[in-house]
Amino acid sequence: MDGYENGGSYKSFSPSVRKMLTKKIPIFPELTTLLTGHGNIKSYLYRLGLTHNRMCPCEEEEQTVDHLIFKCKKLRNQRNEMIRQTKNTGGNWPATNETLINNYQIFL
Ligand SMILES: [Zn+2]
Numbered sequence: 001m002d003g004y005e006n007g008g009s010y011k012s013f014s015p016s017v018r019k020m021l022t023k024k025i026p027i028f029p030e031l032t033t034l035l036t037g038h039g040n041i042k043s044y045l046y047r048l049g050l051t052h053n054r055m056c057p058c059e060e061e062e063q064t065v066d067h068l069i070f071k072c073k074k075l076r077n078q079r080n081e082m083i084r085q086t087k088n089t090g091g092n093w094p095a096t097n098e099t100l101i102n103n104y105q106i107f108l
Contacts, residue, residue, distance in 0.1 A: 041063055041064065041065060041068065042054045042055065042056065043062050043063055043064045043065075056068070056072055056074075057074060058072050058073050058074045065097075069097075069100075070094055082100075086099075
């Protein structure tokens, strides 16, 4: 009756996912900073001479945009949610920054 009886296919979920995306749910609020590479990212602040430490707090490597989006263990939960949503809406992971911008305006 509501389209969910068959285990919820992509098609039956699609409208609700789209609706959810347009509601601007802040799953990954730092994404604007990440996608522009400007802001509170240590490699950026380091280039500007605003910090002496460019390492990520996870202590695995330099804190860069790619590190935060694709590698940082401290953002694992947010990343998993973004991957889940990307795949649910027919996208591929890893997504390009452009894809993230187009698909995740909720974060901007
Ligand atoms: Zn990290």
